[in-house]
Amino acid sequence: MVCRVEWLMPSSLPLLGRLMLFDLDPDLLPLFQYNCKQFASPQECLSAPEFLDHIRKVMLVIDAAVSHLENLSCLEEYLCNLGKKHRAVGVKVESFSTVGESLLYMLEKCLGAAFSPEVQEAWSKLYNAVVKAMQRGWET
Ligand code: HEM
Structure with missing residues (x-):
């Protein structure tokens, strides 16, 4: 599946976001x-298919949020569960903001x-709404 948010961007730009993350x-x-x-270096991670898949997963979540701008609450359960899954793999809530910075x-x-x-501001608000819902799941 191709993510519509990605269509807006030349292919080199997601790479910039990825580099920025580490x-x-x-x-x-x-x-x-x-x-x-474990990856030995950011470079090794950045070119791993599993990591690229994760980028695609992040962008699909953002895309879903853009598509449901008027009714983000319908994603609440999904995003809460996503937060829980991230807590289980050791992600801290603050790290979601780091991903947001790379995205911006x-x-x-x-x-x-x-x-x-x-x-x-519009993108920040959208991303923060996604992260807040993930955080609610992370905290329960
Ligand atoms: C799954 C790490 C942030 C969306 C995962 C997995 C890991 C991971 C290790 C499980 C393996 C995989 O599917 O690749 C991280 C780290 C993050 C982060 C370290 C922050 C620094 C995010 C954010 C989003 C996101 C901000 C969305 C806005 C997803 C999705 C999955 C996933 C959709 C798949 C969940 C499933 O299989 O049901 N993440 N993630 N991640 N992540 Fe993240």
Whole structure:
């Protein structure tokens, strides 16, 4: 399935967001483990198919939120469960904000002048609403 949010972006831009993630918080690297195998470096992680799949999963969640802007509550149960799953794999709530920063950085690079303060605020609000719901699940 192709994510509509990704259609807005040249293919190199999600890479910028990914690179930014480990620049912002190198401690996130050990959380991305597949089959109990830890990545030796951010570069190794960034090119792993499982990690790229996770990026796609994140973007699908964002895409679902954009599609349900007027009725985000219908995603509440899904997002709460997603928060719980992330707690189970050792993700801290603060780390969701780091992902948000990378997302905004990528959008800024992609949209250039069109990334006005209003657009930035709209994306921040959307992402924060997603994270708040994940956090509710993380805390229960
Ligand atoms: C699953 C890590 C943030 C969406 C996972 C998994 C890991 C993980 C280890 C399980 C393996 C996998 O499916 O790849 C992290 C870390 C994060 C983070 C370290 C923060 C730094 C997010 C955010 C979203 C998200 C912000 C969405 C907005 C998902 C989804 C799944 C997933 C949809 C699949 C859940 C399922 O299988 O039901 N994440 N994640 N993740 N993550 Fe994340």
